[in-house]
Amino acid sequence: MNTSIRRIIGPKRILARLEHEVFNVIGHQDYTPFIVLTRSRTGSNMLISMLDSHSQVAADGEVFRTLEGRDVRRVLRRSWGGQRRNIKAKGFKIFYYHPLDCPDSEIWSVLAGMEDLKVIHLSRRNVLRTIVSRKLAGEIGAWTSKQYAEIGSPDKASVILEVGEVREALEQTAMWEREVSERFSKQDILHLTYEDIVSSPEDSSREISEFLGVEYEALSTKLKKQNPERLEVLIENFDQLKDAFADTESAIFFDE
Structure with missing residues (x-):
């Protein structure tokens, strides 16, 4: 080479x-297949890292981010192929809108037809945090903790969000989350939130281990939260947005 x-x-x-x-x-191949279903900026890298820290679990990243002409079933056979003897659960992460280059891909019908598939649905209770995180990542060009460390955070400051783009993102995310139970009505689904994982890692570890049918181990990760600042600091026009959503269900996102 x-x-x-x-x-x-x-x-x-x-x-x-x-x-x-x-x-x-x-x-x-006598193991439990699973997926981590979510959208961007929900702490999915953290969860995948935690899952992969378990001695009986193997977790991949965005296997279906793009297809680039690949056959769906072939990709699945490769991801869910033979595993080391100690592995009892194997899975990968997939976003609601994957593959990016083939929105009508059969991957979703194939997954929905797998009745033995375990679905870990990850969301973020404060969806506004997700929107802010995505905007910041796009402007800075840093999507992972490693990239943040390389670039540094002093100049990331804050972002300006339009009322319309926030409303659209909130509605779209809510729709994606509602569709999960409908799309995977035949599968067991474990609903997790980023906030619960961070605040109660031990409880989350037990819940995940039981769901996947593996022995309990305290899951760990070296990844750190990328935007710990309060929303008032991260959003330049925070007051404007808070007023715009004051009489809506989304008002709670502004009161952390």
Whole structure:
């Protein structure tokens, strides 16, 4: 392999890929398949990291972010192929609107037809936080904790949000969340919120372990919250937005 390519990919990632290829063929398949269903900026990277810290769980990232012409069933066979003997649950993260390049993909009908599939539905109780986080990430160009650490946070300051864009994002997110139970009516669904995971990690660990049918282990992650500041600090026109949503169900998002 070309030295420059090896330096970019890294020996650990190369080894991990080779290991995945081997176990995909010779590994066992007697495990529970699951997905983490959510939208962006809900703490899904944190949850995937926590799941992957469990010795009996293997969790991948956005397997279906884009298809790029790939066959859905082939991608699934690769993701849910053979696993190491210790793995009892294997899954990946998928957003409500994936794949980005194929909105009419059959992935959703395929997943809905898997009655043994476990669905972990992750949401954020304060949806406004999700909207702010996404806007900040887009403007800064940092979508992960690692990228935030590399760029630094002193200049991220705040964002200006239009009333219309907030209203549209709130309505869209609410619609996505309502559709989960309808789309996966045949599956067991565990509803988790980012706030509960952060405030009660031990309880969440027990709940997740029981749901996936694995032994209890305290789940851990090295990832940190990216925007801990209060909304009044993160949103430049906070007062304007608060007034605009004062007489709506969304008013609670402004009173943390």
